[in-house]
Structure formats: C-alpha cells, structure tokens
Amino acid sequence: MSKRKTIPNLPSNINFLNLKSNRIILLYNSNFNNLNDLLELDLSWNKLERMEFGSFTGLINLQKLILEHNNLSLQWKSFPHGIFAPLKSLTHLNAKYNDWDGFLACKNVVTKLTQLEIIEIDIDESPACPDIDYGFSKLTNLKSFVSGYCNFTLFGPITFENMKCLQFVDISRCSISVVLDDSFQGQKQLKHPKLKTIILSHNILSDISFDMSTLPTLEMLNLSHNNIQAFSEESMESIYSRGGQNILFLVFLEQIRxxxxxxxxxxxxxxxxxxxxxxxxxxxxxxxxxxxxxxxx
Incomplete structure (x- = not known):
C-alpha cells in the first residue's frame, strides 16, 4: 500500500488530523483553508522540504503542530517569512529533528509565536546564527523548552531571561561545556518562579558552574552522562542555600570502584x-x- 504524498480533501469539522509517516514533500498554499476547527495537526516523519506561504491559512484554532523528523531546512528555504502568522492559538510546536542549523530560532521564524507554551526545537550555535538566545527570549509564555538536534556550547542569562512561566528545560545531547553563573538569574528575580526540572544530560560539563540558589523551586536536576568528577565547594553551597528545600539529582557513575x-x-x-x-x-x-x-x- 503506497503512502500519501499530498494532503487529502477533508471535512471542515474535524478536530485532530494525523498524517504521520507518509511521503508528503510540500505543503501548498491553503492546504488547510477550511479546517477552522482543527486543534492538532501531526505531519511528523514525512519528507517535508518546503511550505508555501499561506500553508497554515485557516488554522485559527490550531493548538498543537507536530513537524518533527522531516527535511525542513534553510537549504530548501522551507519557511517563508510569516509562515506561522495564521496560527494565533498555537501553544505547542514540535519541530525538532529537522535541521542541524537550528533554523527556527536563527531566522526568527518562531519569535512572533508569543503564545507558545511548549516548544521542541533544533538548536545551532554558529557564525550564521549569532543571536539564537534573543530568538528564544521573546517566547515569554513558555512552560517547556526541549532541544532536538543540538549544537550549543554554552548559554547565559538572555536565553531564559523573560520566561516567567518556565517549568521544564531539556537541553540534553548538546555540546554544552559551560553554564554561565547567571544563566538562571532571571528566575530568582521573579515573584513566583516555577522552574522545577532541568535536564543537561549527555553534554560535556565538568562541574555545576551556575548558582543554584537562583532556582528556589528546582526539584530535579539531571546531569547524567557528562564529565563531572566532583562537585566544587561553591556548587554544594549553592545547593544548601536554597532555604532547606529538597532537590533531586540524577547522577550516573559507571564502573567506578x-x-x-x-x-x-x-x-x-x-x-x-x-x-x-x-x-x-x-x-x-x-x-x-x-x-x-x-x-x-
């Protein structure tokens, strides 16, 4: 049985559309023009290379868009300016595992999606993408931040500075060697901070270099599969200075006597x-x- 290569004609009253694991290469203008009631669209695991301007016209109530595991990239000019503009209700965007160039943040494709609460995205730090921190910092309503393909060596205070609702951060399997001391300083300044989980596994960290006293609500810190050999005295003091609150560490020490x-x-x-x-x-x-x-x- 052959897999679908185009978007079918659909009834206008559907709420959920799953087109996962097909062979769709291109989204045409007004593909979803009549689907005003659609809440969730899954286009993952296709062959998507490009989306025409107006591809998402009509999806005024769409809340979740899944584009992961496609071929969307700068090389194919996948994202015309304003491609996501019709998605006024979008709160969850999953576009990870597409391009190692981290195009969505680099080219400010997602910066106007200020209503987003969950983003899953590829991240790249390169000369072609020098201001990636600023791209994310505009997403002030984010609750969850998850990386896919990731080439990111360090991050500082700008990345999460304005994310007042942030609860969950997963930046695993990158090349992070340093987390700057004031990376989460903005959380400390919030009247009601919410950040509970930070996952930095499978990086190349050698120590906890950031001040955890700035994270009063943190419950889980995953530092597994890094290069940590010992915790510095400063790091431990920052843990103990969190007002006596509990924190869960996941530490993997393999084959150590x-x-x-x-x-x-x-x-x-x-x-x-x-x-x-x-x-x-x-x-x-x-x-x-x-x-x-x-x-x-």
Whole structure:
C-alpha cells in the first residue's frame, strides 16, 4: 500500500488530523483553508522540504503542530517569512529533528509565536546564527523548552531571561561545556518562579558552574552522562542555600570502584541519602516508586 504524498480533501469539522509517516514533500498554499476547527495537526516523519506561504491559512484554532523528523531546512528555504502568522492559538510546536542549523530560532521564524507554551526545537550555535538566545527570549509564555538536534556550547542569562512561566528545560545531547553563573538569574528575580526540572544530560560539563540558589523551586536536576568528577565547594553551597528545600539529582557513575568515588558521593552513601538505580526490571519499578515517595514527602 503506497503512502500519501499530498494532503487529502477533508471535512471542515474535524478536530485532530494525523498524517504521520507518509511521503508528503510540500505543503501548498491553503492546504488547510477550511479546517477552522482543527486543534492538532501531526505531519511528523514525512519528507517535508518546503511550505508555501499561506500553508497554515485557516488554522485559527490550531493548538498543537507536530513537524518533527522531516527535511525542513534553510537549504530548501522551507519557511517563508510569516509562515506561522495564521496560527494565533498555537501553544505547542514540535519541530525538532529537522535541521542541524537550528533554523527556527536563527531566522526568527518562531519569535512572533508569543503564545507558545511548549516548544521542541533544533538548536545551532554558529557564525550564521549569532543571536539564537534573543530568538528564544521573546517566547515569554513558555512552560517547556526541549532541544532536538543540538549544537550549543554554552548559554547565559538572555536565553531564559523573560520566561516567567518556565517549568521544564531539556537541553540534553548538546555540546554544552559551560553554564554561565547567571544563566538562571532571571528566575530568582521573579515573584513566583516555577522552574522545577532541568535536564543537561549527555553534554560535556565538568562541574555545576551556575548558582543554584537562583532556582528556589528546582526539584530535579539531571546531569547524567557528562564529565563531572566532583562537585566544587561553591556548587554544594549553592545547593544548601536554597532555604532547606529538597532537590533531586540524577547522577550516573559507571564502573567506578568505591575507592574512586568523590568524597561528596561517599558522604551520601554513608548517610544512606541516595536511591540506587537497579539493573533489573522489578528493581526499576521499585526505584521509581521510591522517587515518587521521596518527592511527595
């Protein structure tokens, strides 16, 4: 059975449209012109290279757009200026795993989508894209920020400066070696900060270099699969200076003998202030139950 290469004619009253895993290469002008009631559109895992201006005309109530795993890029001039302008109700954009050039932020394609609450996007830091931080900083209503393809070595205070609603940040599998000390300074200045989860796994961090006292609501920090060998005294002090609030660390130390463990980890072992991740399926269930119990209490 052959896969669809074009958008079919559709009834105007549908709310959800799933065209995932087809062979669609091009979105034409007014493809969805009559779908005023559509709330969610999934075009992931197609062959999309280009979208004509007006491709999303008519989607005035669309809340979620999924474009991940396509071939959208600067090379194909995939995004005409104002391509997302009709999407006045869009709160969730998933466009990750398209292009290593991080086009959406670099060319200010998403900066006017100020109503976005969730963004999943490719990130690139290159001479062709020097102001990527500013592109994201305009998305002031974001609650969740997730990277796809990622080539990003460090980030500073501009990236999340204006994100007053931010709760979840996942910038894993990048090349981040430094998180500047004032990267989350804007969160501390908020009257009601909300950031609870930061995932920086699979990077090349050697230490926690940012001040965690600026993150009073943080509950989970995932630093697994980095180059961390020990926590500096300053880093630990910033953890303890958070008003006595609890924080969950996920730390993976593979094939390390007890004699080689950092002193901080040995102290946690002695106090039994840790939960060990198991190697079997039943233990895995128990582990996450313990995590849930710890967070609740």
């Amino acid at each position: 007890p004699s080689e463990l950092p002193l901080v980890m040995l102290e946690l072992v002695q106090k039994q202030s840790y939960i060990e991740y198991p190697n079997d399926e039943q233990g895995n269930v128990v582990f996450w139950d313990k995590i849930k119990e710890t967070l609740i209490t």
